[in-house]
Amino acid sequence: MSEYRLPTIKEIAKRLNVSVSTVSRALRDHPSIGLVTTMRVQNVAKELGYEVNRSAIHFKERKTYSIGVIIPNLSEPFFSSALTGIEDAVEANNYNVIIGQSLESFEREKRIVENMKDHRVDGILVSLTKETSSYEHFDGLKKYNIPVVFFDRIPSKKNINYVACNLVSGMLQAVTKLVSLGHKRIGLINGPAKLAATLQRLEIYYKCLKAHELQLDHEVIVSTSLSKADNRRAMTQLLDIAEPPTAVIVFNDYVLLDCIATVKARGLVINQDVSFISFANLPIWEYMDSVPLASIEQFAYQQSSMATDFLFQLIKHAGNPAGTEPPLLQHIIDSEMIEYTRTSGQ
Amino acid sequence: MSEYRLPTIKEIAKRLNVSVSTVSRALRDHPSIGLVTTMRVQNVAKELGYEVNRSAIHFKERKTYSIGVIIPNLSEPFFSSALTGIEDAVEANNYNVIIGQSLESFEREKRIVENMKDHRVDGILVSLTKETSSYEHFDGLKKYNIPVVFFDRIPSKKNINYVACNLVSGMLQAVTKLVSLGHKRIGLINGPAKLAATLQRLEIYYKCLKAHELQLDHEVIVSTSLSKADNRRAMTQLLDIAEPPTAVIVFNDYVLLDCIATVKARGLVINQDVSFISFANLPIWEYMDSVPLASIEQFAYQQSSMATDFLFQLIKHAGNPAGTEPPLLQHIIDSEMIEYTRTSGQ
DNA sequence: AATTTTAACGCAAACGGTTGCGCTAAATCA
DNA sequence: TGATTTAGCGCAACCGTTTGCGTTAAAATT
Structure with a gap:
C-alpha cells in the first residue's frame, strides 16, 4: 500500500494503444480528438481512478496555482474574516492559499516573503505589520513576476496595487x-x-x-x-x-x-x-x-476579496505573452458607522 | 521583464563547462564533487542569483512540501492560536501551510479534503466540524499515502492519529x-x-x-x-x-x-x-x-504543535522504502484551570 | 611495473503532462 | 478523377532537477 501509485496518462495510453498526447487532449475534450476516442479515454480514466498530477503541471507551466497571504495576526477578527474573504474568492479559481502570520514583526514579514518567493507562489496578498515602514522586501518579487496586492494596511507609496478603506x-x-x-x-x-x-x-x-x-x-x-x-x-x-x-x-x-x-x-x-x-x-x-x-x-471581507480579485487580474496579466505593463489596480471602499443602542451598563 | 526567467543549473553548467549533474551535486555539497569545482559552481550560482526550482523537485520527489490544515473557524481564538502553533512547528521543516476553513460545514469540510488531495499535500491536520459524525471522506487519503492527524475535535474512532485535551x-x-x-x-x-x-x-x-x-x-x-x-x-x-x-x-x-x-x-x-x-x-x-x-x-498551541510533530513523523515514515505499517500516534494533554480573581462587576 | 583502489565527474533516464508540428487517410472540392 | 482540404492522431521536445551507474585519470597498493 505504501508503494501505491496513481495511474498516469501513459497507462491509459498503453491500455488503449494510443499516444499519450491523444490521452492528454482527450481528457480535456480537445476538439482535435474524435468523439469516440475521447469517450474511450475518459471511460478508462474513470475506471482506473485517474487524477491529473498537478505537480507535473505546476512544473511545466511554471506556476504553483497557489497564492500567499501575509497578515499580521489571525487572532484579530478583522484578519480572520479577511482570510475568509480570500478563501471564498480563491475557491472559484481553484487556487490554494498559503498563509503566513507576520505577528506584527517586520523581520518575520521579510522571512515570509522570502519563503513564499522560494515556493514560487503566483501572487501575494499583504496587510502590513505595524512596524513596516520600508518596502524593499517586496521589490524583489516584481523581478520574479510575482504580483502583490496590499489591503487595509498598505504602504505609503504611490505605484502599488491596493484595496483600502x-x-x-x-x-x-x-x-x-x-x-x-x-x-x-x-x-x-x-x-x-x-x-x-x-x-x-x-x-x-x-x-x-x-x-x-x-x-x-x-x-x-x-x-x-x-x-x-x-x-x-x-x-x-x-x-x-x-x-x-x-x-x-x-x-x-x-x-x-x-x-x-x-x-x-x-x-x-x-x-x-x-x-x-x-x-x-x-x-x-x-x-x-x-x-x-x-x-x-x-469591511475586512470585502476589502480582502476585492484584493484577491485584483491579484487574479494581475496573475492573468502576467501570463500574457506580450511585455505590456501590468495595470495599477487601486480601490478604496467606504466605511460605515455601526451604532450600539444600549446607553449605559451599570 | 515579463519574459524574465530564473537561471537554472543548466546555465551554470554551460558557464563552467561541466555537466548538470555535477552542478546539482555541487550545490548541495555532495562529497563526490571536488572542493574547487564545488566552490566555482556555488560562486557562479550566487553570481547568477540562482534559486532552486522547487516545483521541479516537488514533481520529481512526488511531494509538495506543504501540509493542509482544516479547521472550523479562524475567528475563534482557539483555532487561530492553534494555527500559530502549526506555523511555528512547520517553519523548522521548510514546509508550507495550506489553510482551509470548514466554517462548521460538513460539506465544506469534504470539499476541502478533496481539494487538498488534488493538490497532493504531504499530510493533513484536522479539527472537525461540529456537524461531522462520519469520517469516510478521510479514508480516501490513506490510499494516496496522505497521513492525517486530528487535534482537539477528533473523531470518535479508534485507529486514528490524534492529539486531544x-x-x-x-x-x-x-x-x-x-x-x-x-x-x-x-x-x-x-x-x-x-x-x-x-x-x-x-x-x-x-x-x-x-x-x-x-x-x-x-x-x-x-x-x-x-x-x-x-x-x-x-x-x-x-x-x-x-x-x-x-x-x-x-x-x-x-x-x-x-x-x-x-x-x-x-x-x-x-x-x-x-x-x-x-x-x-x-x-x-x-x-x-x-x-x-x-x-x-x-492549550490550543500545544495541541496543534504536537499534532504537527506527529504529522511530520508520519510523513517521514511514508517516505520509507519498506512497506512497514505506520505507527499510531496518540496523545492527550492535561487541561488546567485558570482563575479569575475579580468577584463581582456591578 | 602491473594492478587495484579511489576521487571526480559525465551520461542518460526518469518524474507526468502539454503542445507545436507532421503525418495519414478520408472527405470535399473543382 | 485528380487536387486539396480536413479530421484525427502520433512524434518528440520540453519543463528543471535528481540519481544510479559508468568512465577516466590519478593515487595507492603489491
Missing part, C-alpha cells in the same frame, strides 16, 4: 451623531505615527471638526503605541486635562477596551461622563456592559 | 474550588450530543460529582445547540428550576457570554447568586465586568 465616511456619520447629542469637545486617541492609518485618522479628525465648525484643540489629541499600558496612559492623559473631552474617538476597539477600563477605574460612567467612538467593530460589544456609541466598520 | 484535570480543579466555596448544587450546560466533547464533559461532570460525593440531579443538566438563542434558553431553564443550581459548568466561554447576559437580565448577580466555570479561556474576560470563577485552558 476610507474612514472618512463612517467617521463623519459618527461625529455628526456626537454633535447632535450636544458634544462640542471631542478628543482623539490615535495610533503610532508609523501606521498610515494614524495619519489618515488625524486628517479625518480635522475634516470632521471643520465640517461641524468645532474648535480644534491639540490638547485633546493624544496617541498610543497600542500596548495595553500605553492605551491606559493615553486615556488617563485625556482625563487629567482641566477640561476633559466629553467624547473621544479611539484608534480601534482594542484600545477602546483599555480606555473603558481606565474610565471605570476612575468611577466615571461610560456614555454619560464620556462617550466613545471606535474603529474595527469587534463582535464582542453585544456582550459588554459598556459599549461605545458607535464603531466604524471597515 | 483531557478536560478532567482542569475540571476537577474547578469543582474542587466550587465545593470549597460551599457550592453543593452544581449545574451543567452541555453542548450538542454530536460533539465528542459533549459526552466527555458529561462523563467528567459525573466523575467530579462523585469525587466530591455530591448528589446527582439530572434536573440541573441541560444542553444547548450552541446558538445564541438556545444558550439563553438553556440558562433560563436552569434558573426556572424550583431550586436552581448555585454554580454552573458551561460548555465554553461563548455559551457563557450568553448565560451571563441571561442571568443579568433577571436582575441576578454573577458570582453571588450564581457562579460559573467555563472552558476555552477566551482572552476577553479581563475586559469584562462579569467573569466566571475560572475557565479551563485547553
Whole structure:
C-alpha cells in the first residue's frame, strides 16, 4: 500500500494503444480528438481512478496555482474574516492559499516573503505589520513576476496595487451623531505615527471638526503605541486635562477596551461622563456592559476579496505573452458607522 | 521583464563547462564533487542569483512540501492560536501551510479534503466540524499515502492519529474550588450530543460529582445547540428550576457570554447568586465586568504543535522504502484551570 | 611495473503532462 | 478523377532537477 501509485496518462495510453498526447487532449475534450476516442479515454480514466498530477503541471507551466497571504495576526477578527474573504474568492479559481502570520514583526514579514518567493507562489496578498515602514522586501518579487496586492494596511507609496478603506465616511456619520447629542469637545486617541492609518485618522479628525465648525484643540489629541499600558496612559492623559473631552474617538476597539477600563477605574460612567467612538467593530460589544456609541466598520471581507480579485487580474496579466505593463489596480471602499443602542451598563 | 526567467543549473553548467549533474551535486555539497569545482559552481550560482526550482523537485520527489490544515473557524481564538502553533512547528521543516476553513460545514469540510488531495499535500491536520459524525471522506487519503492527524475535535474512532485535551484535570480543579466555596448544587450546560466533547464533559461532570460525593440531579443538566438563542434558553431553564443550581459548568466561554447576559437580565448577580466555570479561556474576560470563577485552558498551541510533530513523523515514515505499517500516534494533554480573581462587576 | 583502489565527474533516464508540428487517410472540392 | 482540404492522431521536445551507474585519470597498493 505504501508503494501505491496513481495511474498516469501513459497507462491509459498503453491500455488503449494510443499516444499519450491523444490521452492528454482527450481528457480535456480537445476538439482535435474524435468523439469516440475521447469517450474511450475518459471511460478508462474513470475506471482506473485517474487524477491529473498537478505537480507535473505546476512544473511545466511554471506556476504553483497557489497564492500567499501575509497578515499580521489571525487572532484579530478583522484578519480572520479577511482570510475568509480570500478563501471564498480563491475557491472559484481553484487556487490554494498559503498563509503566513507576520505577528506584527517586520523581520518575520521579510522571512515570509522570502519563503513564499522560494515556493514560487503566483501572487501575494499583504496587510502590513505595524512596524513596516520600508518596502524593499517586496521589490524583489516584481523581478520574479510575482504580483502583490496590499489591503487595509498598505504602504505609503504611490505605484502599488491596493484595496483600502476610507474612514472618512463612517467617521463623519459618527461625529455628526456626537454633535447632535450636544458634544462640542471631542478628543482623539490615535495610533503610532508609523501606521498610515494614524495619519489618515488625524486628517479625518480635522475634516470632521471643520465640517461641524468645532474648535480644534491639540490638547485633546493624544496617541498610543497600542500596548495595553500605553492605551491606559493615553486615556488617563485625556482625563487629567482641566477640561476633559466629553467624547473621544479611539484608534480601534482594542484600545477602546483599555480606555473603558481606565474610565471605570476612575468611577466615571461610560456614555454619560464620556462617550466613545471606535474603529474595527469587534463582535464582542453585544456582550459588554459598556459599549461605545458607535464603531466604524471597515469591511475586512470585502476589502480582502476585492484584493484577491485584483491579484487574479494581475496573475492573468502576467501570463500574457506580450511585455505590456501590468495595470495599477487601486480601490478604496467606504466605511460605515455601526451604532450600539444600549446607553449605559451599570 | 515579463519574459524574465530564473537561471537554472543548466546555465551554470554551460558557464563552467561541466555537466548538470555535477552542478546539482555541487550545490548541495555532495562529497563526490571536488572542493574547487564545488566552490566555482556555488560562486557562479550566487553570481547568477540562482534559486532552486522547487516545483521541479516537488514533481520529481512526488511531494509538495506543504501540509493542509482544516479547521472550523479562524475567528475563534482557539483555532487561530492553534494555527500559530502549526506555523511555528512547520517553519523548522521548510514546509508550507495550506489553510482551509470548514466554517462548521460538513460539506465544506469534504470539499476541502478533496481539494487538498488534488493538490497532493504531504499530510493533513484536522479539527472537525461540529456537524461531522462520519469520517469516510478521510479514508480516501490513506490510499494516496496522505497521513492525517486530528487535534482537539477528533473523531470518535479508534485507529486514528490524534492529539486531544483531557478536560478532567482542569475540571476537577474547578469543582474542587466550587465545593470549597460551599457550592453543593452544581449545574451543567452541555453542548450538542454530536460533539465528542459533549459526552466527555458529561462523563467528567459525573466523575467530579462523585469525587466530591455530591448528589446527582439530572434536573440541573441541560444542553444547548450552541446558538445564541438556545444558550439563553438553556440558562433560563436552569434558573426556572424550583431550586436552581448555585454554580454552573458551561460548555465554553461563548455559551457563557450568553448565560451571563441571561442571568443579568433577571436582575441576578454573577458570582453571588450564581457562579460559573467555563472552558476555552477566551482572552476577553479581563475586559469584562462579569467573569466566571475560572475557565479551563485547553492549550490550543500545544495541541496543534504536537499534532504537527506527529504529522511530520508520519510523513517521514511514508517516505520509507519498506512497506512497514505506520505507527499510531496518540496523545492527550492535561487541561488546567485558570482563575479569575475579580468577584463581582456591578 | 602491473594492478587495484579511489576521487571526480559525465551520461542518460526518469518524474507526468502539454503542445507545436507532421503525418495519414478520408472527405470535399473543382 | 485528380487536387486539396480536413479530421484525427502520433512524434518528440520540453519543463528543471535528481540519481544510479559508468568512465577516466590519478593515487595507492603489491
